[in-house]
Amino acid sequence: xxxxxxxxxxxxxxxxAALAVIRVSGAAAHAIMAAVFRPxxxxxxxxxxxxxxxxxxAHGTVVDEAMVVVMRAPHxxxxxxxxxxxxxxxxLVVQRVIGCLLAAGARxxxxxxxxxxxxxxxxxxxxxxxxxxxxxxxRSERALMLARQxxxxxxxxxxxxxxxxxxxALAYCTxxxxxxxxGVDAVELGEPLRRARAAAQRLLDGAAHAMRIRxxxxxxxxxxxxxxKSSLLNALLGHDRAIVTPYAGTTRDTIEExxxxxxLAVTLVDTAGIAPTTDPIETLxxxxxxxxxxxxxxxxxLVDANGTPAALHEALxxxxxxxxxxxxKCDRWPETPPLVALxxxxxxxxxxxxxxxxxxxASLAACATTIAALxxxxxxxxxxAALTRPRHRDALRRAAAALDVALTGxxxxxxxxxxxxDVHDALxxxxxxxxxxxxxxxxxxxxxxxxxxK
Ligand SMILES: Nc1nc2c(ncn2[C@@H]2O[C@H](COP(=O)(O)OP(=O)(O)O)[C@@H](O)[C@H]2O)c(=O)[nH]1
Ligand SMILES: [Mg+2]
Numbered sequence: 001x002x003x004x005x006x007x008x009x010x011x012x013x014x015x016x017a018a019l020a021v022i023r024v025s026g027a028a029a030h031a032i033m034a035a036v037f038r039p040x041x042x043x044x045x046x047x048x049x050x051x052x053x054x055x056x057x058a059h060g061t062v063v064d065e066a067m068v069v070v071m072r073a074p075h076x077x078x079x080x081x082x083x084x085x086x087x088x089x090x091x092l093v094v095q096r097v098i099g100c101l102l103a104a105g106a107r108x109x110x111x112x113x114x115x116x117x118x119x120x121x122x123x124x125x126x127x128x129x130x131x132x133x134x135x136x137x138x139r140s141e142r143a144l145m146l147a148r149q150x151x152x153x154x155x156x157x158x159x160x161x162x163x164x165x166x167x168x169a170l171a172y173c174t175x176x177x178x179x180x181x182x183g184v185d186a187v188e189l190g191e192p193l194r195r196a197r198a199a200a201q202r203l204l205d206g207a208a209h210a211m212r213i214r215x216x217x218x219x220x221x222x223x224x225x226x227x228x229k230s231s232l233l234n235a236l237l238g239h240d241r242a243i244v245t246p247y248a249g250t251t252r253d254t255i256e257e258x259x260x261x262x263x264l265a266v267t268l269v270d271t272a273g274i275a276p277t278t279d280p281i282e283t284l285x286x287x288x289x290x291x292x293x294x295x296x297x298x299x300x301x302l303v304d305a306n307g308t309p310a311a312l313h314e315a316l317x318x319x320x321x322x323x324x325x326x327x328x329k330c331d332r333w334p335e336t337p338p339l340v341a342l343x344x345x346x347x348x349x350x351x352x353x354x355x356x357x358x359x360x361x362a363s364l365a366a367c368a369t370t371i372a373a374l375x376x377x378x379x380x381x382x383x384x385a386a387l388t389r390p391r392h393r394d395a396l397r398r399a400a401a402a403l404d405v406a407l408t409g410x411x412x413x414x415x416x417x418x419x420x421x422d423v424h425d426a427l428x429x430x431x432x433x434x435x436x437x438x439x440x441x442x443x444x445x446x447x448x449x450x451x452x453x454k
Contacts, residue, residue, distance in 0.1 A: 006032060007109035007117075008101045010094050011453035017089030022097055023453055025114055028105055029081040030070055035104040036097075037068050037085075045083075047072040055087060055097050058104075063096045064088055078117040112450025116443065119435060126435025126446070127155040130389065133450050134214060139258065140265035142213045149384030155392070158203065158385035159433050162399075165196040166427050169406075173420035184419065190410045193403055193423070200400045203385060207393045209377050210386035212297075216258075216265035217375040220292045222318075223302035224311055225249050225273030228328035228358070232302065233270040235358045236261065236368060242270050249273065252285040254292050262372035269296070274314075298351070298375050299323045305330050305337035305355070312343055320349040324374060326367065331357035391442075392433050399429035 006026025012019070024032060033045060039053035050069050054062045066087040076082040087097050102108065110116075112133070119129045127150055134147035149155075169192045176182055221229040225248035233255070234240045242255050255270040269292045272285030293299055301315035301323050315325055325347055327340045340355045347353055351374050356363040387393045406422035431437040 008106040009109035009453035020089035112447035141263040176416035207387040217297040220296035227302040402426035
């Protein structure tokens with residue numbers, strides 16, 4: 001990607017809207033604006049001052065009415081000279097305004113190119129650049145909070161602290177190479193390495209939790225026909241999505257809906273009840289139920305409180321450790337249904353047991369909280385530094401492995417130049433996370449998923 005030209009893109013969603021925002025960034029941004037913008041009151045555009053006027057084409061014909069602001073390097077999103085145009089939000093109007101900017105010398109930006117420039121120009125590290133997109137695409141409160149913390153630099157700072165420890169250790173090793181008669185002091189070198197190793201482990205321990213928050217979870221509701229699966233889906237969604245009837249076999253296909261349970265983004269999957277059948281449509285539905293169960297992060301297995309021990313047994317047949325057993329229609333019993341007691345006695349291998357009723361809101365709230373808690377696992381412990389992507393986790397695992405080798409080396413009193421190599425390996429892995437050292441392929445993979453104009 002070229003970094004010395006001036007790019008333009010619309011930053012708002014396409015389609016008819018009240019306004020659209022068009023961004024321009026690069027060395028020629030201000031000259032290009034001077035060519036296409038005619039302010040109502042004459043005079044140069046000053047940084048951070050909103051100006052009203054018209055966008056005009058090369059012939060001076062007015063294309064749209066607009067508000068324009070310019071920013072001067074380095075005080076902008078990309079750290080380059082920039083301009084933002086707020087014009088009318090119609091597909092054609094936006095095309096015409098962008099046409100004027102292209103004719104005046106700008107180039108159409110690639111997805112994520114503004115943020116890429118902010119990264120390449122050193123304003124933000126790679127973890128913060130990734131967080132920009134996470135803020136935009138967050139589907140739950142928890143995901144948004146995690147993205148905000150990362151955008152503020154929580155992960156970048158945590159990796160920075162690790163890096164400082166290792167740089168100190170590396171300097172120590174290097175100094176010893178020049179004075180070999182001193183020998184390695186196991187405490188002097190071991191301490192910072194052990195601190196770094198422990199900090200890395202804390203981050204690794206919270207990774208599964210953080211990635212689940214960012215990516216969301218797939219929750220599959222399954223059970224015999226009429227167990228109350230569709231009713232529970234509707235109750236958790238807060239609206240009637242699936243058809244509910246007293247007749248067995250109502251749901252014949254899987255139904256997927258996004259929801260937020262206790263601040264966690266989930267995809268809830270309602271399935272066709274699993275029961276012997278000769279109906280070809282039901283058979284296909286049941287096949288899909290099995291596929292859905294196989295791909296679930298958590299299986300919510302429903303059993304009617306009036307059901308038999310055999311139904312209870314069936315509910316736990318798939319993968320008990322991944323199964324939350326939910327005994328339904330408990331409102332039909334004056335007290336805890338006997339089946340719940342039976343489950344508590346026999347179903348110790350499953351992830352949890354709940355008694356619910358769609359007519360008892362507290363039981364539904366408990367159901368939502370339990371589902372979120374089970375898929376999230378142990379919470380992160382510290383100030384919001386979290387490994388939110390597999391690439392963070394994989395790189396930190398490599399850093400931790402290199403530190404283990406270095407610590408063994410310290411215990412075995414290996415020579416400082418060998419120890420320095422291991423510490424250096426760990427540093428290289430950390431640098432991949434923050435993007436201190438990064439190849440074009442990875443940058444491409446990250447930024448190509450961005451929106452245009454971000
Ligand atoms: N009393 C009571 N009835 C319920 C409850 N949940 C579901 N039902 C009823 O059980 C029947 C089957 O429900 P449905 O959600 O279609 O079951 P599915 O076949 O598993 O999807 C319907 O008549 C529902 O109204 C509940 O918590 N309490
Ligand atoms: Mg159903």
